[in-house]
Amino acid sequence: MRLWAIQRVTAAVLALAVAAHLATILYAVRGGLSAAEILGRTRGAEGWLLFYAVFALAAGLHGAVGLRNVAAEWLGWRGLRWDATWLAIGALTAALGIRAAWGLYHA
């Protein structure tokens, strides 16, 4: 139940974030990707840092809870211990993402 709530709340956040992300991608890939161009956008920009940090947190959790459901249904991986494992994986993924966001801000 609580995992379901996490899934829907992160989904709502992601709906907005992914839409923005897709727009950014479509804009950014014109003429190819370059570090200078990406960093030019993100370096020192608190707005982007915040956006990517929230985005990464929601995406990490959403992905892990989603995989948990698939694994429970198709592989029979059920129980509190698996739930905790998946949440840890989600948190770890999110941390990795936030680290990357920090890198883009700080580089």
Added chain:
Amino acid sequence: MKVRIQRDGGMAEYAVAARASQTVLDVVTEIQREQAPDLAYRFACRVGMCGSCAMEVNGVARWTCRTHVSRVVGADGVLELRPLANLPVIRDLVTDMAPFFEKWSRAGGQFVPKDGVVPAEFAVVPPASPQRREADAGIECIGCGVCYASCDIVSWNADYLGPAAMNRAWTLVNDERDGARAGRLRAVAGDAGCHSCHSTQGCTERCPKGLDPSGAIAGLKRTIFWGLA
């Protein structure tokens, strides 16, 4: 017309004459009367009220007494009949419905009057109230198990309550005379309940009564979610 029926020990094949306005149940009855007296199947009302005649017809769960052969027979002229999926088979086309109904009670399918007593007077529930409409939408269930047999989650999780039981729970959640709302919402929450439903709408697509268990389950999710907030 060729009819293949899953029987104990494999698929049996029968030939039955095609007739006008013939239902799938007519075909099974004809086979049982004239070719295979030991064929086990179930029916009672033959008019779509009792919910006992459901089977898998060419891979889709259907009420057979109201299903015309002409609408479902394969292009190759074959009718393939199997017992309802997701339920233990007793013999031939007869399944054990006990797990299905046991889950109704686990989902809090019984009406519990407020304060434990049925009031002497009839309760007046305005027919146009939103709650009454939600309850009305789900109340015509005949317990046929078609939705239950069409749901993947039931196959993937033996504890999953299934669409019909939760459809019933949703009508009671919307029944303003009912006093067991909180416990019922608890019973239908979690992995065995509404939170495992993926809204694939197999149940809604196949319910012969045109009910919408998938929508009812969405209602349960909504109610529990906002109750939490």
Added chain:
Amino acid sequence: MRDRRHPAYWGFVLHRASGVALALFLPLHFWALGQAIHGAAALDGFLRLVDHPLFTLAEWGLVVLLALHLAGGLRVMALEFLGWRHRQKDLVAASAGFAFGIGMMFLLHVG
């Protein structure tokens, strides 16, 4: 074999397949972007490494999957929170169309 021949079920299958793929890709994506922490040169080195038609194709696939999962997710949320029960068939088709559109735009822009 359960009965799966209806549009909302295909919607579910697409949603699950794209979701699993995206979830598995996510850590990889974060790791790659994490190169930025070692400075612009490291990030550029990585970007040059993946500047290959094959990777572009993979990126295109990811963008389409993301668009698909977004649109499919909005459909489920509309069903569950707003109680949109009808016209789900059209919504499944609309999600697929949306993903296709985004995919085309990506191809046009990347060229």
